[in-house]
Amino acid sequence: MLRLILATALVIGLAATPAGAATSPKAGIVAAYTLVVPTSITNSHLQARAVIPNGVSCPKVTKTYANGRKSESAMTVRTPGATTGPAFASLRACEANLPSGLAYARVGAIGVPAKFQSKFDKIAVFGDTGCRVTTKQVQDCNSLSAWPLARNAQSVAAAKPDVVFFTGDFFYREAACPKDMLTFCGSSPPPAIPPAAGQKFAPIADTGYGWAADALIPMAPVFAAAPILVTRGNHESCFRGGNGWMMMFEIQLKPSSCAPTSAGASAPDNIAPTYSVDFPIAAGRTLRAIMVDSNGGSNREITPAWQALQKPAYQQANKLAGAQSGKESWLITHRPMFGIDPVLQIDKPDPAATASDPGVLNWTSIDQTGAALGLTSNFNLMLASHIHVAQVVQMPGQPAQLVFGNGGTLFDSTNPADYTVPAYGPLNTPAGQPIDPAYPPINQLPSYVWTKIKYGHAIFTPTAKAGGWSISQRDTTGKQFAACTATGKKFTCK
Numbered sequence: 001m002l003r004l005i006l007a008t009a010l011v012i013g014l015a016a017t018p019a020g021a022a023t024s025p026k027a028g029i030v031a032a033y034t035l036v037v038p039t040s041i042t043n044s045h046l047q048a049r050a051v052i053p054n055g056v057s058c059p060k061v062t063k064t065y066a067n068g069r070k071s072e073s074a075m076t077v078r079t080p081g082a083t084t085g086p087a088f089a090s091l092r093a094c095e096a097n098l099p100s101g102l103a104y105a106r107v108g109a110i111g112v113p114a115k116f117q118s119k120f121d122k123i124a125v126f127g128d129t130g131c132r133v134t135t136k137q138v139q140d141c142n143s144l145s146a147w148p149l150a151r152n153a154q155s156v157a158a159a160k161p162d163v164v165f166f167t168g169d170f171f172y173r174e175a176a177c178p179k180d181m182l183t184f185c186g187s188s189p190p191p192a193i194p195p196a197a198g199q200k201f202a203p204i205a206d207t208g209y210g211w212a213a214d215a216l217i218p219m220a221p222v223f224a225a226a227p228i229l230v231t232r233g234n235h236e237s238c239f240r241g242g243n244g245w246m247m248m249f250e251i252q253l254k255p256s257s258c259a260p261t262s263a264g265a266s267a268p269d270n271i272a273p274t275y276s277v278d279f280p281i282a283a284g285r286t287l288r289a290i291m292v293d294s295n296g297g298s299n300r301e302i303t304p305a306w307q308a309l310q311k312p313a314y315q316q317a318n319k320l321a322g323a324q325s326g327k328e329s330w331l332i333t334h335r336p337m338f339g340i341d342p343v344l345q346i347d348k349p350d351p352a353a354t355a356s357d358p359g360v361l362n363w364t365s366i367d368q369t370g371a372a373l374g375l376t377s378n379f380n381l382m383l384a385s386h387i388h389v390a391q392v393v394q395m396p397g398q399p400a401q402l403v404f405g406n407g408g409t410l411f412d413s414t415n416p417a418d419y420t421v422p423a424y425g426p427l428n429t430p431a432g433q434p435i436d437p438a439y440p441p442i443n444q445l446p447s448y449v450w451t452k453i454k455y456g457h458a459i460f461t462p463t464a465k466a467g468g469w470s471i472s473q474r475d476t477t478g479k480q481f482a483a484c485t486a487t488g489k490k491f492t493c494k
């Protein structure tokens, strides 16, 4: 059904645009949204984007200023690398910076968020949202209770946030729907080039249709509600959803971004630049969101090749977080420094276990913990997702690690007993040995852990005190399931 709807939309768009002909302003726009971008892109912090069928011209942006003046400007097309081949034959993206001082903006006939507030009172946070379809695991993409992203997006929008922080992992449709699961995922667009026999991953997993199904259609309510600050997840690594990420959501598109070296081949790994955005909160109080791309790396070990890319990103983030009067810095990166993965009871003992990768390690994203070692003390809070739950982990002396991976994708485990708090510190093996001799382990246990297996999102509201936030953890209908408090580097929920 989904592909039928999309195909119809494409036909309407294309049929309405013979060369030079007038088009209806809505023709051919698949999605429109406003990204929050750093001042290196534009001083207003806002860039409008449109996703359109390939072959249709970019729409115009119509701007209405607070003083009533109106103006119109063109958008620039963003084109994926030629070697992405059939995967992105269907879609293109367009971009245009928005100026400051707007009351409204439209992309074609679609309204997009146009204000970067002078004071941010409400921040929505969520991540890990696509419908999981792999050769081994299938989520019921056709059930709103089993894959609740659209409902969650509607509730995020209903909360009327000033800005949305998306913590990564949009794209999960990495395989064709298995023939015996068609009632679950029969409408799910498959990869353009399927995985080779015996392989888990396709050379390029994502396609324009896959992105439409996993993100552009279900997230439309969020796109209309507020500007969105987006983080790249490991599901946006080049061989997974990376081509779509680069075309639609990365700040700057380079010709080499994620394009495979040749058609049909896998794309090489890369890391996007670190940047920060300052959000005014109150008189004398600024939230600095520092964005680090953690799409790569291992959950279970230190990998030297990824360390070489990742460590400089955290060194830069640490500098951006340096002390400054009134500034509160949050690290926003997809993979947590201190996150507790479920150890599935059915996996014990893990048949793939080795000495360096014991397979029962439930501190996740070890490559991040290693790369950021000694570089996290300037942050007030660390926001991530990656683990498909809502979680808080407080290590002594460290900023609280928050995980918002409950946006809609399949839970890794629904058994709370699987999320055991490790009896050993990060960068240690369960036997208490360093995972890597070059990385001194953290020989401390968490002082606080809170894990909730429930789909939803979080709403942050600043309290009157510097460094103080009140956080409402909400389900997909917008009903609060936990109330949390942040004070400086500490975070607790009940």
Ligand SMILES: [Fe+2]
Residues within 6 Å of the ligand: 128, 169, 235, 386, 387, 388, 405, 409
């Ligand atoms: Fe995820």
Ligand SMILES: [Fe+2]
Residues within 6 Å of the ligand: 169, 233, 234, 235, 334, 385, 386, 387
């Ligand atoms: Fe992830």
